[in-house]
Amino acid sequence: MNSEIEKLQSELYKYRANLYDRASGLPTVYGVLEDLRRIIELEKIIGILYLSIGDQERIEPVFGWEVYDELIKLFTISVMGEIGKLIPRSALIAISSVMGEGFFIFLTRDTSGGLIDKAYLNHLSEQFKNRVEKIKNEFGYKEVIDRIDLHTSYQIIRLDPMVRTERLLYHAIEDIKYAAHYPDKLKEKELYTELMGIIDKKSIYTVYQPIFNLRDGTIYGYEALSRGPKGSFFEDPDTIFTFAARYELLPRIEELCLYNAVKEVSKLNSNSLIFLNITPDQIPRLLDNHFIGLLSESHVKSNQVVIEITEKFAIPHYGIYQEILVRTKGRGLKIALDDVGVGYSTLERISEIGPDYLKYDRTLVRDIDKNLIRQELIKSFVNFANRINSTIIAEGIENKNELEFLKELGIKYGQGFYLCKPKPVNELNNYKKI
Numbered sequence: 132m133n134s135e136i137e138k139l140q141s142e143l144y145k146y147r148a149n150l151y152d153r154a155s156g157l158p159t160v161y162g163v164l165e166d167l168r169r170i171i172e173l174e175k176i177i178g179i180l181y182l183s184i185g186d187q188e189r190i191e192p193v194f195g196w197e198v199y200d201e202l203i204k205l206f207t208i209s210v211m212g213e214i215g216k217l218i219p220r221s222a223l224i225a226i227s228s229v230m231g232e233g234f235f236i237f238l239t240r241d242t243s244g245g246l247i248d249k250a251y252l253n254h255l256s257e258q259f260k261n262r263v264e265k266i267k268n269e270f271g272y273k274e275v276i277d278r279i280d281l282h283t284s285y286q287i288i289r290l291d292p293m294v295r296t297e298r299l300l301y302h303a304i305e306d307i308k309y310a311a312h313y314p315d316k317l318k319e320k321e322l323y324t325e326l327m328g329i330i331d332k333k334s335i336y337t338v339y340q341p342i343f344n345l346r347d348g349t350i351y352g353y354e355a356l357s358r359g360p361k362g363s364f365f366e367d368p369d370t371i372f373t374f375a376a377r378y379e380l381l382p383r384i385e386e387l388c389l390y391n392a393v394k395e396v397s398k399l400n401s402n403s404l405i406f407l408n409i410t411p412d413q414i415p416r417l418l419d420n421h422f423i424g425l426l427s428e429s430h431v432k433s434n435q436v437v438i439e440i441t442e443k444f445a446i447p448h449y450g451i452y453q454e455i456l457v458r459t460k461g462r463g464l465k466i467a468l469d470d471v472g473v474g475y476s477t478l479e480r481i482s483e484i485g486p487d488y489l490k491y492d493r494t495l496v497r498d499i500d501k502n503l504i505r506q507e508l509i510k511s512f513v514n515f516a517n518r519i520n521s522t523i524i525a526e527g528i529e530n531k532n533e534l535e536f537l538k539e540l541g542i543k544y545g546q547g548f549y550l551c552k553p554k555p556v557n558e559l560n561n562y563k564k565i
Contacts, residue, residue, distance in 0.1 A: 139478055139511045157207065160225040160235050160304060161473055167223070167237060168296045174239040175290045178247035180255055181307040182210065183233040183282040184263060190278050198272050202279065205270065209262045210234055217242070217258055233282075233308060252285035259283065284311035305373060326365060326374060330383050334360045335371075337391045338553035339399070341562065342406065342524060342546045345538050348565035352404030352437065354546065355392035356553050372410075385413050390425065397429045398556045406437045406467060414440070414455055417464065433463035437488060441469045453483060467524070472512065482519045489516050493527020493547070500536040509540065 171177045184206045191199040214220055219242045227233030241251045263281040270276060284307045291299060313322065329335065339353040359365035365374070375384040389407060396405045409417070416422060417438060426433055438459065456466060467488035468481060472495045481489070491512065499505045509523075516523050525537050528547030537545055550565055 139515050157224060157226045157234070159228055161228075163223060163225050163237075164297060164300065167300055170223070170237070170239065171288070171290050171296060171300070176239060176247065176287065178238050178252050178285065178287045179303060179307055180236040180238075180252050180285045181227075181233055181283060181311050182206075182236070182256075182259055183227070183308075183311055184266070185275075185279045190275060194272065194275055198275060201272075202266075202270065202275070205266050206234070206263070209266060210236075210259075213258075213262075217255060227308065233311075235304065235307075247287060249285070249287060252287070256283045256285060282311040284308075286310075309373060309377070322364065322374060323378060325363070326371070326378075326380065329359060329363075329365060329371075330380065330387060333387060333391075335384075335387050335391055336555075337388070337395050338555055339396070339559055340546055340553040341551045341559070342404075342544055343550050343565055345534070345542060345545050350401070350403055350563060351544050352406055353396070353399065353401075353559070354406040354439070354553075355388075355396065355408070357388040357391070357408075381410065382413060382416070385409060386416070389422070393425050393429045393431055395556045396431060399559060402432075402435065404435055404437050404465070405431065406439045408439045408441065408469065411440055414438070414459065417459055418455070418462065423462065434465070436463075437465040437467050439467040439469050439490065440484075440486075456484060472508070478515060485519065486521050488524050489521050490524045490526050496525050496527045496533060496537070496547075497529065498533070500532040506536075509542075513540065513542070 167177070185199070185202050190202070210218075210224065214222070214224075218224075218236060219238060219240055221240060222236050222238040225235045225237070227235065236255070239247055241247060245251075260281050260283070263279065267276050267279050270279070286303055286307050288299060288303045290296070313319070335357050338356050338358060340356060341350045342352040342354060343349065344351045357368050357371070359367070359371050365371045371384060372381065375381045389409070392405070392407055423433070426436065460466065465487040466484065467490055468484060468486040469490045470492050471481070471489045473492045489512070491509065495505055495508060497505075499509065513523060522544065523542055525542050525545035526547065528534050528537065528545050528549050530549055533547075534545070534549060551562065554562070
């Protein structure tokens with residue numbers, strides 16, 4: 132078992148190393164996470180500079196993906212052209228996500244070999260502002276120019292033996308992106324006031340995405356997905372949770388999301404499973420009588436509920452959480468681990484958690500019908516899931532070819548826009564089959 136886990140872990144690292152953005156040709160930040168961990172544990176310090184050009188939501192939907200990709204390529208050329216000049220050759224450069232617009236530059240030294248400091252990072256930031264002005268002057272699509280701007284931020288982090296290195300890096304990456312983008316949208320105080328208003332007015336609503344049995348096309352369950360007020364800055368759930376975490380409002384937001392999701396699911400007239408997303412820190416709340424009472428009031432049986440724990444949040448104190456998860460299962464609740472394949476948990480940790488379901492991340496499903504590395508990786512995960520008596524659910528199925536490959540491989544369950552987009556509960560009652 133250990134040798135198989137080590138083999139699969141090796142394949143997983145190999146895949147992450149090959150995860151790259153199509154427009155820039157650069158690896159994603161999560162594809163180099165293992166390299167970053169080694170660097171900071173060796174050097175004890177690392178500087179991070181974040182650069183984001185343009186605004187994807189204001190460019191791509193209006194002018195098309197080709198125009199946006201061209202902009203990203205030009206900026207990539209500008210950034211990579213500074214290696215050995217502004218940027219030391221030892222720097223590691225990555226994109227924020229697949230098809231994302233943000234670049235991360237990780238470095239421990241400046242071009243003279245001196246230890247990284249904020250003055251040098253600020254100098255880099257100012258120089259790239261000048262490079263962006265040059266791109267704007269030369270870009271072939273003049274109507275796009277007003278939508279091009281540089282969002283930048285930087286931070287220096289030091290190794291903390293009391294904090295897991297991956298978690299330290301993840302929070303630094305999220306904080307830097309936040310600092311770069313949020314000031315251009317609303318002031319912090321206004322955002323905080325707006326979010327508090329959403330909480331007080333209970334303005335969160337829930338949509339549900341069916342999870343299908345890929346063998347017969349029937350609905351196996353529903354994933355509850357929370358949304359903020361339509362048209363607001365907080366409509367996107369990632370924005371809500373990122374901001375709420377910064378101001379220690381996550382427990383209140385999650386409680387509201389869980390309440391709405393459970394209340395609404397009773398309207399589905401279904402005994403299907405309901406998948407509820409929750410961060411690891413909030414798992415103990417599921418054991419209190421308030422939550423169990425909520426299930427009873429909403430006529431939802433505990434054995435219908437699957438608690439979906441995101442792997443993007445590192446799980447602290449595994450020993451304690453194993454005990455809590457055992458008690459959670461004792462209540463009749465099932466456990467699913469989300470973002471499998473791109474999160475922080477090692478395979479040993481996953482097997483210790485003992486999830487009923489492994490939700491295989493969408494980035495590993497994308498183009499799986501023509502990507503040999505992803506095909507081998509999912510085959511290994513299928514064997515691993517069988518070993519720990521877990522069931523794989525494929526996320527992010529976007530086209531027929533991906534679906535057919537997964538079915539041929541024997542994946543039982545899946546979800547994605549190709550099958551059905553998330554919908555309000557009143558639009559799902561007549562939706563029974565693919």
